[in-house]
Amino acid sequence: xxxxxxxxxxxxxxxxxxxxxxxxxxxxxxxxxxxxxxxxxxxxxxxxxxxxxxxxxxxxxxxxxxxxxxxxxxxxxxxxxxxxxxxxxxxxxxxxxxxxxxxxxxxxxxxxxxxxxxxxxxxxxxxxxxxxxxxxxxxxxxxxxxxxxxxxxxxxxxxxxxxxxxxxxxxxxxxxxxxxxxxxxxxxxxxxxxxxxxxxxxxxxxxxxxxxxxxxxxxxxxxxxxxxxxxxxxxxxxxxxxxxxxxxxxxxxxxxxxxxxxxxxxxxxxxxxxxxxxxxxxxxxxxxxxxxxxxxxxxxxxxxxxxxxxxxxxxxxxxxxxxxxxxxxxxxxxxxxxxxxxx
Amino acid sequence: xxxxxxxxxxxxxxxxxxxxxxxxxxxxxxxxxxxxxxxxxxxxxxxxxxxxxxxxxxxxxxxxxxxxxxxxxxxxxxxxxxxxxxxxxxxxxxxxxxxxxxxxxxxxxxxxxxxxxxxxxxxxxxxxxxxxxxxxxxxxxxxxxxxxxxxxxxxxxxxxxxxxxxxxxxxxxxxxxxxxxxxxxxxxxxxxxxxxxxxxxxxxxxxxxxxxxxxxxxxxxxxxxxxxxxxxxxxxxxxxxxxxxxxxxxxxxxxxxxxxxxxxxxxxxxxxxxxxxxxxxxxxxxxxxxxxxxxxxxxxxxxxxxxxxxxxxxxxxxxxxxxxxxxxxxxxxxxxxxxxxxxxxxxxxxxxxxxxxxxxxxxxxxxxxxxxxxxxxxxxxxxxxxxxxxxxxxxxxxxxxxxxxxxxxxxxxxxxxxxxxxx
Numbered sequence: 001x002x003x004x005x006x007x008x009x010x011x012x013x014x015x016x017x018x019x020x021x022x023x024x025x026x027x028x029x030x031x032x033x034x035x036x037x038x039x040x041x042x043x044x045x046x047x048x049x050x051x052x053x054x055x056x057x058x059x060x061x062x063x064x065x066x067x068x069x070x071x072x073x074x075x076x077x078x079x080x081x082x083x084x085x086x087x088x089x090x091x092x093x094x095x096x097x098x099x100x101x102x103x104x105x106x107x108x109x110x111x112x113x114x115x116x117x118x119x120x121x122x123x124x125x126x127x128x129x130x131x132x133x134x135x136x137x138x139x140x141x142x143x144x145x146x147x148x149x150x151x152x153x154x155x156x157x158x159x160x161x162x163x164x165x166x167x168x169x170x171x172x173x174x175x176x177x178x179x180x181x182x183x184x185x186x187x188x189x190x191x192x193x194x195x196x197x198x199x200x201x202x203x204x205x206x207x208x209x210x211x212x213x214x215x216x217x218x219x220x221x222x223x224x225x226x227x228x229x230x231x232x233x234x235x236x237x238x239x240x241x242x243x244x245x246x247x248x249x250x251x252x253x254x255x256x257x258x259x260x261x262x263x264x265x266x267x268x269x270x271x272x273x274x275x276x277x278x279x280x281x282x283x284x285x286x287x288x289x290x291x292x293x294x295x296x297x298x299x300x301x302x303x304x305x306x307x308x309x310x311x312x313x314x315x316x317x318x319x320x321x322x323x324x325x326x327x328x329x330x331x332x333x334x335x336x337x338x339x340x341x342x343x
Numbered sequence: 344x345x346x347x348x349x350x351x352x353x354x355x356x357x358x359x360x361x362x363x364x365x366x367x368x369x370x371x372x373x374x375x376x377x378x379x380x381x382x383x384x385x386x387x388x389x390x391x392x393x394x395x396x397x398x399x400x401x402x403x404x405x406x407x408x409x410x411x412x413x414x415x416x417x418x419x420x421x422x423x424x425x426x427x428x429x430x431x432x433x434x435x436x437x438x439x440x441x442x443x444x445x446x447x448x449x450x451x452x453x454x455x456x457x458x459x460x461x462x463x464x465x466x467x468x469x470x471x472x473x474x475x476x477x478x479x480x481x482x483x484x485x486x487x488x489x490x491x492x493x494x495x496x497x498x499x500x501x502x503x504x505x506x507x508x509x510x511x512x513x514x515x516x517x518x519x520x521x522x523x524x525x526x527x528x529x530x531x532x533x534x535x536x537x538x539x540x541x542x543x544x545x546x547x548x549x550x551x552x553x554x555x556x557x558x559x560x561x562x563x564x565x566x567x568x569x570x571x572x573x574x575x576x577x578x579x580x581x582x583x584x585x586x587x588x589x590x591x592x593x594x595x596x597x598x599x600x601x602x603x604x605x606x607x608x609x610x611x612x613x614x615x616x617x618x619x620x621x622x623x624x625x626x627x628x629x630x631x632x633x634x635x636x637x638x639x640x641x642x643x644x645x646x647x648x649x650x651x652x653x654x655x656x657x658x659x660x661x662x663x664x665x666x667x668x669x670x671x672x673x674x675x676x677x678x679x680x681x682x683x684x685x686x687x688x689x690x691x692x693x694x695x696x697x698x699x700x701x702x703x704x705x706x707x708x709x710x711x712x713x714x715x716x717x718x719x720x721x722x723x724x725x726x727x728x729x730x731x732x733x734x735x736x737x738x739x740x741x742x743x744x745x746x747x748x749x750x751x752x753x754x755x756x757x758x759x760x761x762x763x764x765x766x
Contacts, residue, residue, distance in 0.1 A: 165396060172721025187721060198567065204478035205470040224466050225389070225459015227399035228477050234568035236718045239396040240459065243388045276388060276459035329719070333567060 041076055048073075063100040074105045081105075130262035130285060131211025137283050138214070138310035139297070140320040141188055142342040145304035148173055148186030152296035152305065156190075159284060159295035160258045163268070164246060166239040168281035169296050188305070190296065191216065191237040191281035192329065192337030199229035199238060208278075214310070214338050215283050217261050220273035229278055234333050243275040259286045283307070310338060353506050353760060356753035358606040370745050377739005381456070383732045389459055391732040395725065398714040402707070402729035403457035406737050408559055409588070409706040410450035410744075411484075412581065413699075415556035416589015417443040418491060418547060420620070425498060425537075426544040431613050437757045438600060439593045440495040442748065446592075447488050449744035456736055476562040483554035490547040497540035500525060501533050502756035521755075556585045563709065571639070571650040571713040580631045587624035587671070588702040590617060595695030598688040605758050611686035618685040621675065621698065629672050646716055654712045659728075662704040671701025 031049060035042040048069055054060045073081050082105060096104075148171055156162070156169040172187040197216050200208050207222035208229055230238045245268065246253040254268030260282055265273065284294035288307075292298070297305040308317035320326060321340040328337045357363035383391045394401050421439035424432035455464050467481040504526040507518035519526060560578030567573050594617040601609050639647040654663050678684055678694040685691065715725045729737075751757070 170722070172719065174721050189719070189722075201472075201474045202477065202565070203472050204475045204481060205466045206472045207470070222463075222466060222470060223460065224463040226457070226477065227459070228475070228562075230396060230399040231714070232566050232568055234718055236397070236722045240389065240394070240399055242390045242394075244390060271388070273460070278459075 044069075044072055044076055062096045066096055066100060066104055070104045130289060131213050131215055131217060133213040133288075135309035136214040136311040136338070137193065137288060138308065138317050138321060138338040138340065139190065139193075139283065139294075140306045140308075140317045140326070140340045140342060142302075142304045142306070142320075143185060143187065144342065145302040146171075146186045146188060146300075147302050147304075148184070149301055151299050151301055152188055152190075155295040155299035156281070159287070160260060160282075161256060161268075162239075162279065163241060164244040166241055166279050168237075168239070168279070187329075187341070188296070189235060189237065189329075190283070190294075190339060192235055192335065192339045193283060195336035195338065196334055198232040198234060198333075198335060202228045202232045204228065211285075213285075213288075215285055215288075216280075217282070217285075218278060218280065219261075220263070220265070220277045223273070223277040225276045225278065227278060234330050234335060235337075238278050238280045241274050241277055241279050243270065261285050262289060353502075353509065353756060355604060355756065355758075357603060359603070362603065366749065370742050370749065373738050373742025374746060375739075376735050377737075377742050380732045380735025380739060384456060384736055385461075387732075391730060393727055393730045393733065395727075397717070397723060398711065398725035398727040400457075400710050400714065401727055402733045402737055403453050405703070405706040405710040406740070407450050407453035407457065408581075408709065409703055410446045410453065411559050412556055412585035412702065412706070413588050413592055414443040414446035414450060414487075414491075415551045415582070416585040416587065417446060417593050418487075418551050418589070419586055420590050420593045420617075421494070422544045422548055425494065425540045426548065429616075431610070431616065433759065434610065434613060435593055435597050435617075437495060437498050437755075437759070438596050439589075440491055440498060441751055441755070441757055442592060442596055443589075444488065444491045444495065445744050445748045445751070447484065447491065448747065449740055451484065452740045452743065453737075456740070476558060476565055479554070480558050480562055483550065483558055487547070487550050487555045490543055490550060494540055494543045494547065496523070497536040497543065499756060500536050501528055502760045504528050504532075505760055506756055552582055556582050563713075566713075568718050569713040570644055570646045571716075572709075574635060574638070576631060576635050576638070580628065580635060583624060583628045583631055584671075584702060584705055587621065587628050588699055590620045590624055591675070591695040591698035591702075594618065594621060595692050595699065598692050598695075600752060600757065602688065604752055609688045614688065614691055615682070615685045618679050618691055618694070621694065622679050625672050625676055625679075625698075649716050650712050653715050654708055657712070657715070659707075659711070663708055666701050666704030667708055669701065670697045671705060675701075 031046050032042060035045045038045070051060065051065055051068065055062055055065050150171050153167060153169050153171060157167060160168055162168060169188060169190045172189055174185050174187065176183050176185070193214055193216050195210075195214070197208075197210065200210060200216060203209075203223075204226065205222055205224055207219045207224070209217055209219075211217050225240070227240055230240060257265055257268050259265075260274075260279075262285060268275070284292075284296075287294055293307045294305075297307045306317050306320060308315040310318050310321060312318055317340075320342060323342065325342040326340045327343060328340055357366070392401065417439045420432075421436050421443065423429040424434075424436040424439075455461060458464060467478060472478045500522050503518045503522035505528055507515050507522060507526055508528070510518065525532065557578045560581030563569075563572040564574060564577040594614070597617065598609050598614065601607050636651065639651060654660065675694040675697045678690050678697070711727055714727070717724055
């Protein structure tokens with residue numbers, strides 16, 4: 001191996017830094033051409049873009065930049081500009097000082113704050129808030145892709161902050177056959193969010209019920225903890241919260257809880273729900289409402305888990321659930337789960 | 344009637360004062376143990392139990408269905424006197440009704456302590472679910488207790504009035520209040536009472552059979568996820584074993600209270616009649632259980648087979664062979680087999696006690712084994728034996744029942760003042 005260039009790594013073409021920069025520059029679209037397709041003023045766009053690069057290089061400050069363009073932007077973009085949250089204004093690492101931000105004509109406030117507000121407004125409009133969406137949530141788990149790593153179980157525990165003894169998702173690992181003809185299947189088991197849920201049928205106080213989006217909800221403020229649903233679930237998907245904690249393992253383990261079913265209950269405290277209630281997987285409803293996938297789906301290393309709208313025939317999950325490989329657990333129970341598996 | 348002269352003699356309670364002290368001491372110990380255990384239950388929550396999410400129902404649920412059964416059984420025995428007017432049964436009418444009320448109260452205590460959120464015990468009366476057997480049951484229990492109290496009132500009212508008439512001051516007001524102020528002792532008022540007693544009994548019979556105890560069986564039988572419970576015969580066996588335990592209880596109470604409280608001799612004919620009822624119920628209970636077992640095993644459903652293997656050969660199989668088969672069927676059957684034994688009060692107390700204890704194992708063997716088998720292959724097996732807190736609270740709640748019963752037996756005219764027969 002010849003060592004003509006110290007920076008060269010074996011197997012990597014010897015390309016100088018200047019060459020790379022040239023390649024990037026070559027690929028970069030011409031700003032004028034790009035902006036010509038947009039209704040907005042091309043000159044203004046180019047000027048803003050160039051100055052934005054200066055901000056990035058530290059030649060001018062974010063404050064100077066926004067003071068310079070505030071008026072022009074307001075004129076050019078009108079309403080859209082005035083009502084848009086300023087992405088630069090965010091707690092912590094903001095690039096615009098609060099003083100300057102407040103003097104600008106666009107509605108200041110962090111993206112987060114505005115997102116929360118609009119979510120609340122949406123919820124009211126949809127009449128019913130959480131779970132009232134148009135989608136019918138379904139999950140498809142491809143068993144050929146599942147490697148049995150249990151990261152879904154871990155991601156679920158960390159997302160939903162479930163206490164010891166409560167695990168919304170488990171992976172049932174089964175070995176079949178005798179050596180040398182042995183096969184192993186890993187079957188992840190979240191709540192099936194059945195269309196005919198036996199748990200809902202037996203609850204004496206209607207504390208558990210189907211939401212419009214197909215998810216089976218548990219109202220922790222109503223559940224009396226009789227555990228009848230626990231008995232009735234054919235999938236063993238329900239867990240009773242005995243009030244145990246990870247205090248020995250983690251300091252202040254109960255300080256943070258997950259806003260399950262869209263309700264923030266604050267720190268975990270003795271005698272306070274969900275302690276003494278039944279708990280289960282909610283398809284991470286609180287994440288779905290934010291437009292995010294459930295934690296298990298997002299984390300799956302083999303991309304075995306899929307989430308989507310079963311009623312939208314174009315969705316991936318609807319197509320997969322319709323394939324000849326698809327099946328549900330305990331189909332003869334008549335529960336009609338919204339979790340499908342691919343053989 | 345020869346008893347006419349002693350007709351208004353009313354001296355309930357223990358004949359022997361030393362026995363009274365000893366008995367209250369025993370009950371006191373039970374209640375104290377229970378209070379101590381309940382303290383742990385309340386401060387540590389459900390973590391003080393050996394229950395898990397795999398075996399979510401345990402000793403408390405088993406005792407709950409046990410006492411519901413005891414109550415329903417005792418009540419149905421009472422209807423033999425006040426609805427079907429079986430000769431000679433009137434004597435035990437109030438005993439049976441009062442035992443049924445106390446059993447039901449104890450049953451509800453067990454339901455209560457079993458709730459994860461005991462503070463929400465009234466929620467089922469605010470929110471309901473038409474498809475939930477438990478939702479229906481809670482209402483049936485309340486209606487049933489109402490019927491029991493109504494019946495006991497109409498059965499006992501005339502004697503309460505007589506006692507009120509004979510006493511004065513606070514006592515008079517106490518008994519007059521229990522009689523709800525209806526203090527006439529005329530024939531007319533008595534036949535009015537008996538008419539309404541019968542009516543309440545007629546409403547109570549289907550309520551007790553189909554709703555209260557049959558319904559409690561349904562509560563389990565609807566669980567399709569648990570094939571061991573999921574059978575049509577299951578609620579029927581529930582009712583039969585309730586009749587068995589209830590009749591045995593009444594038989595035991597009849598002897599003990601007549602001997603220890605009234606200081607009278609036991610009517611051998613009545614005792615024999617109760618004993619024969621117990622025989623009948625043992626036969627039907629054993630036969631239906633055998634049919635149920637046969638159907639389960641013949642189905643070759645792995646879940647059913649394995650559950651029965653757990654019952655018959657598992658670590659808790661002693662409770663099946665010794666208590667369920669031994670104490671609730673075989674041993675009492677032996678004691679009941681001879682006519683002379685059936686007319687011997689001490690032997691019949693032993694037989695009654697044997698059944699009453701044995702049926703506890705029947706209830707445990709209903710509740711626990713169905714949860715040992717995982718609902719799906721790949722999920723863990725269940726394991727359960729009650730903790731000291733669970734045993735302690737159970738002992739305490741039974742103690743509360745015994746205490747309430749004893750106080751009642753010491754104050755109320757549970758033995759008809761006029762002897763036993765309708766006048």
